[in-house]
Amino acid sequence: MSFRVDSQDFIARSSDALEDAPLQSALGKLRMGLSLRRREAVAALPEFEALRDEAAALRDYTLATLDQQLEAFEAQVRARGGEVHWAPDAEAARRIILELCQRYGAKKVLKGKSMVTEELELNEHLEAQGIRCVETDLGEYIVQLRRERPSHIVAPAIHLRKEDVAESFAEHHGDAGGRDRSTAEALMAEARAELRAHFLSADVGITGANFAIAETGSTVIVTNEGNGDLTQSLPKVHIAVTGIEKVVPTLEDASTLLRVLARSATGQEASVYTTFSTGPRRPEDPDGPEAYHVVLVDNGRSAMLGTEFEAMLRCIRCGACLNHCPVYGQVGGHAYGSVYPGPMGAVLTPQLAGLDQTVHLPTASTFCGACAAVCPVKIPLPTLLRQWRQRAHEAELGGTKARWLLALWGFFAARPRLYHAGLRLGTRVLAGLAGPRGSFRRLVGGQAWTAKRNFPAPEGGSFIASLSQETFSPTAEDRSAR
């Protein structure tokens, strides 16, 4: 597999994250901020729930007709003078993009925010070939300077404090004139000035696409900064890189999805810039790119179609599941060791990288369901995580101790007499041992529980065993009832 993951160290990374005070303060803001904003935006639109149903149905319809939609999209792009390239896997996608950059003699490439190119590790690949890549989304730019990966699919630098940003800017931009880097405003103004110079000197602009519209051959990007628009308008070449699942049939379909996207992502009614790009500039146009290419990336997506994981292809990358996930909220994105963290990443990453490397990701969930409750396209994320757990169980991946304990539990649970006798005895012994203290600070074999928690003692005896045989036989009615 060519998809890079470091998910095997999930436990160690999450421990580090929990000890990282600045990260915890950043995550605290995320947990409170974005979920509140979403809630307010949803409350302001009475039709929101109905729109979620519609968005999910629309995505399902598109996936069920994906070949037709992709062909229609390709035909429209060509009719407008653009080129479409098909990449079965990451390697092919990287090769296609490199060849395009070389065709146009590119030395500097601008990047709009694109998770697919993160998935492809495109920057590393192009830089290895001597082509400089400059991320233009503010968060992506910061993360790139720090040689980190994004920790969130919508807010890449959510894990950093402004002091961290100031430090990186001082290192990379120099310290001419003792710049003020004490406020977020000053830092943003500095990034704006630095990036403006890059915008005016780049050869190729690479963006992602939130949607690709089959009807018109347009790619759509949604941003708040305007970086994507400068990226695709100033250089002479625009390359839009997107997953094959991002196609939608019509303009009206895009309207429907846009209604749920911004609200779910940031709690905005609409993002600042929604941009429909169709072909290269027209002969009479004063600006815009002279060439327009779309790279359609499969990279494991078609393998999910028609399987129990198909619903994951509905995903529109809004990040709401990350913002509402209590596990993500504690450990942040880097703990997952994948460019796709959180609930959506825990479903997608095993598909892209293989389950043996990533078995922690579907396991590290309480199944609280907060992700599915907010997903704008109603992906049943806990159900899909459970599917991965089933595959892990079948493949005997994950901890053997847990498997044995579970098997033992299953054995007793299928033998009620043994089960109840054991339960009564065990709970009595524990209650006796605890005595008036009422709970345990340590339990033999229970370190995982008691390291940071007491174990409250059972009351003693079991409920079922305390019932009289005659009154509560499995078939007889409770005669003492009124």
Added chain:
Amino acid sequence: MRVALLVSCLVDGLRPSVGAAALKLLRAAGCTVVVPRAQTCCGQPAWNSGDRATARTLALRVLDQFAGVDAVVVPSGSCAGMVHQLPEVLGASHPRRAEAEALAARCYEITTFLVEQRDYHPGPLGQGQTLTYHDSCAGLRELGVKTAPRILLERAGYILVEMAQAETCCGFGGTFCVKYPEISVAMADEKLASAGQAGASLVVGGDVGCLLHLAGRSERSVAPLAFRHVLELLVPEREQPRALGQGTP
């Protein structure tokens, strides 16, 4: 109305008083109650761990044990939620799928059952005691249990103060709490902080698992809170066990 009580493992073994309270409340609400003696576990730990075969074996046992009643009532949103998933556990083509669907359709979390099916009004018990309610995830998001426990507590005279994070997962998550104890405890701390900010010293919930986890963590703090299953507060004080979270090991 003839109802069967699905006690749940944690109530059965660790908090039998909750089972006794369930029995008493269902009778007081005019039900004829049977407690199938051979019931053990609904299979949720196996199902959520990906062990479909064991989950299926236990699912069939549940079907056997809980046939022939008007309703199956559970003092746990989590286990009631599991019963609702039994058709999925068996799969689309299983010969007993229809039976599982029928069982799911007549299975209720107990506070919802008492309020919506029986319009039950508990006697005055609360005497103005202040408490805050933790919505456990499965009950809340799989079954929509939100108002029913609050209605019962308020009818009984308790004063409810809501915490900001009432609907956020406490970090128990079944086997999650021992597979990822550090994350689990960090989630508990956030919940406990939110409960503390609400200004109530008693935290009430509908699932013993969450309560054991929160109570165990709270006991390690400087100012432990008290924790109770909602049913404990709907029977007279003398029938209530010692609150969780008050241990002194």
Added chain:
Amino acid sequence: MTDSGREAVLGAVRQALARRTAAVGPPPCPPSHLIPQRAQRQAPELHALFVQQAQAAGATVVSVPDEAALAQALAALAAEHGEVPVVAPASPLAKLPWATAPALRAVQSGDALAVSTAVAAIAETGSVALASGPENPVLSAFLPEHHAVVVPASAVLGPSEDLWALLREQAGPEGLVFPRTLHWVTGPSRSGDIEMTMLFGAHGPLSLTLFLLEDG
């Protein structure tokens, strides 16, 4: 290379869809399109909604009664920054009754104010729709420090679906003709990427002023 990639991807998709049909049956029907009640209004409520939504998104909305007032207001806005507005030479705005001549040229990085014209406004979200072309260079919306957009009052629509309907009405025999770039702009550029503090003027303009021109 590209062709073999095409066959590989489409082949894999078709194989998967055959698997899908075998498992769950033929594709469902395309869903209908729900348009929120709030967007289904008529003028003048529609104008009120547009103003309210655009302001909520951080734009300033100014109503102007006629072209003379518009030219005056644009000049005054640019004068706040000590400059004249930049207007594309092919823009109809070039022919406004300007008291002081605007800069009729392509926008440059660092210009104080550039002016665009909207093909429509979407009241539902408070957005203006800009279609690229000689009259409306794309960069006018992104390179200047401040951006102004002229919206004819008659171009205020309810939902974005009405914009698609309008474009379909204008479609020729070859179907829908789309500009290279169609933008919906909803408030000024912003970013929350540093500690989730929302700040205006990330890459694009620091402010957005919408001039709602009464046109009969």
